[in-house]
Amino acid sequence: MSKIPFNATYIKRFVPDAPFIRGRPGEVLPEAYKKFWREWKIQKPKPVHYIAEPGRWKRNPETGEVSKVQNVPIPLKFPKDSHQQLWGGEGVIQGYQKKGKYNHRVPHFWVPNLKSTIVYSEILNKYMTVVVADNTMKLIHENFGFDHYILKTPACDLQSDLALKLKRKLLTALNNKDLNHESQEKNEMVYEKYKQYLSKYTAEEIEWYGLTMEEALTKYNQEKEDRKTIEPLKLQYRLDLIQELLERGGETEPVPEEKKSWLLRINPFHSKKS
Amino acid sequence: MTGYCASRLVTGVLGWNGHCLRAPSTVPLILQIRNTFILQRRTPPGLTKKNKRPKLRSRHYVYDLVEDTNLRKQENLNVILTSYVQGFGVKGDRVSVKPKLAYEKLLLPGLAVYATRENVKMYEESVDKEEKTPAFSSASVERTVGILSRQILAVVMNLETEWTLQPWHLRISFRKAGFIVPEYAIELPEEPIKGPNLDLEGKEFKITVTINKSETVPVRCRIHHWSTNPGDRLPYVQDHWQQTAEPLFPDNQKSFQSDQ
Numbered sequence: 001m002s003k004i005p006f007n008a009t010y011i012k013r014f015v016p017d018a019p020f021i022r023g024r025p026g027e028v029l030p031e032a033y034k035k036f037w038r039e040w041k042i043q044k045p046k047p048v049h050y051i052a053e054p055g056r057w058k059r060n061p062e063t064g065e066v067s068k069v070q071n072v073p074i075p076l077k078f079p080k081d082s083h084q085q086l087w088g089g090e091g092v093i094q095g096y097q098k099k100g101k102y103n104h105r106v107p108h109f110w111v112p113n114l115k116s117t118i119v120y121s122e123i124l125n126k127y128m129t130v131v132v133a134d135n136t137m138k139l140i141h142e143n144f145g146f147d148h149y150i151l152k153t154p155a156c157d158l159q160s161d162l163a164l165k166l167k168r169k170l171l172t173a174l175n176n177k178d179l180n181h182e183s184q185e186k187n188e189m190v191y192e193k194y195k196q197y198l199s200k201y202t203a204e205e206i207e208w209y210g211l212t213m214e215e216a217l218t219k220y221n222q223e224k225e226d227r228k229t230i231e232p233l234k235l236q237y238r239l240d241l242i243q244e245l246l247e248r249g250g251e252t253e254p255v256p257e258e259k260k261s262w263l264l265r266i267n268p269f270h271s272k273k274s
Numbered sequence: 275m276t277g278y279c280a281s282r283l284v285t286g287v288l289g290w291n292g293h294c295l296r297a298p299s300t301v302p303l304i305l306q307i308r309n310t311f312i313l314q315r316r317t318p319p320g321l322t323k324k325n326k327r328p329k330l331r332s333r334h335y336v337y338d339l340v341e342d343t344n345l346r347k348q349e350n351l352n353v354i355l356t357s358y359v360q361g362f363g364v365k366g367d368r369v370s371v372k373p374k375l376a377y378e379k380l381l382l383p384g385l386a387v388y389a390t391r392e393n394v395k396m397y398e399e400s401v402d403k404e405e406k407t408p409a410f411s412s413a414s415v416e417r418t419v420g421i422l423s424r425q426i427l428a429v430v431m432n433l434e435t436e437w438t439l440q441p442w443h444l445r446i447s448f449r450k451a452g453f454i455v456p457e458y459a460i461e462l463p464e465e466p467i468k469g470p471n472l473d474l475e476g477k478e479f480k481i482t483v484t485i486n487k488s489e490t491v492p493v494r495c496r497i498h499h500w501s502t503n504p505g506d507r508l509p510y511v512q513d514h515w516q517q518t519a520e521p522l523f524p525d526n527q528k529s530f531q532s533d534q
């Protein structure tokens with residue numbers, strides 16, 4: 001297999017685990033992070049802005065010809081601001097409108113309808129002000145709660161960084177049983193309600209969930225640094241000395257003293273009294 | 275919920291001139307806020323081989339609007355109340371309300387929960403009968419009591435013909451004020467009020483209204499004389515309910531004042 005160069009930005013065919021190929025910085029990351037990456041970047045998101053044609057094959061009603069069904073998703077754009085909001089899988093669509101046969105196509109942007117609301121997380125026991133799209137509220141109601149919605153939907157459907165970080169927080173809080181309600185009873189009740197979502201992930205996977213590539217690499221490097229133990233140099237020098245002595249083979253001849261010149265033998269601090 | 279302008283977002287994507295899609299400009303473009311929508315391609319792209327990305331040309335970016343989901347009729351949300359809520363119902367009641375109202379007034383403050391199977395068992399079925407007996411006979415009683423207690427009813431009576439105040443007079447006065455009150459629910463004061471008597475003009479007396487044959491409310495009424503002949507009519511008093519009135523029965527003055 002030919003080694004792909006470090007700075008290669010193109011890959012003609014679709015390689016799922018491209019960032020983790022040998023020679024790329026993501027090579028070192030554990031399987032737990034790769035699982036999250038696949039859920040986030042590779043898994044096909046649920047169609048939000050188009051209706052997917054069902055099935056794998058379709059027949060032309062006139063000719064009877066059978067052809068394959070390929071649902072090409074509408075490419076979405078996610079502006080920077082969207083990552084501090086919860087758009088629920090929606091994005092900005094850049095395209096054209098062509099109103100009539102003799103009209104020229106006109107550029108158009110379809111932008112979701114956004115509203116600022118308050119959202120309550122039962123696991124974190126917090127009320128949060130977020131900017132949310134209409135679709136997101138529908139999804140929260142369909143899933144019977146904000147926590148259920150975040151934990152049920154895969155990372156590819158959540159899309160925004162805020163949603164992923166919230167999911168990470170919820171999973172870690174559940175995993176560590178770090179719930180802050182008024183009573184222990186209430187904590188246990190909340191844990192029983194949401195523990196079903198922990199079965200999808202191991203503890204290590206939750207540790208790596210919701211991190212971007214840069215954050216994951218930083219985490220890996222930090223862990224690597226932490227594993228290094230700093231020992232005092234004298235221990236190394238002792239070992240070196242022992243090694244040297246062993247190499248000499250236990251010679252009993254004393255090392256001859258070097259002859260010092262008479263100048264060096266003079267001790268100006270010698271007391272005259274004695 | 276407050277509206278959020280999408281202009282700031284799109285400045286980064288769209289330039290000053292809508293046709294040039296380059297770097298963000300410093301001049302903010304205020305766009306109409308678009309709704310959620312379902313689009314369809316005008317020209318579908320061709321089939322692609324396995325593990326290859328589809329080649330999308332600019333003709334594949336021409337979309338038609340199939341549906342605007344915001345224009346669909348909002349389906350009601352089913353929620354179960356966890357405590358008595360004025361105007362909605364009693365603990366354990368299943369209520370079907372518009373989603374925004376349900377979320378803002380009931381779900382967020384914790385007065386209700388979603389109607390899932392577990393919640394139905396927990397709240398609807400397991401509530402004791404004693405707990406479920408309502409404080410009021412129906413959901414709107416509390417509000418009706420509040421409105422009637424603040425009402426100063428104008429009882430308009432004839433200036434020429436003799437009359438004795440009867441429940442049907444008050445029923446009609448209530449109807450004029452926008453209340454449907456049956457005659458059996460109206461209780462007049464013990465002493466009969468007879469007229470026409472200009473000494474009674476603008477004076478206040480109390481009647482008792484019974485709601486749902488259980489809850490009672492005292493309602494303040496004031497007599498006004500009216501003539502069919504416009505020349506004989508008394509001068510019009512602007513906002514008569516904002517002015518204090520003397521009691522019709524001076525014996526009950528103490529209780530009257532304390533209520534006022």
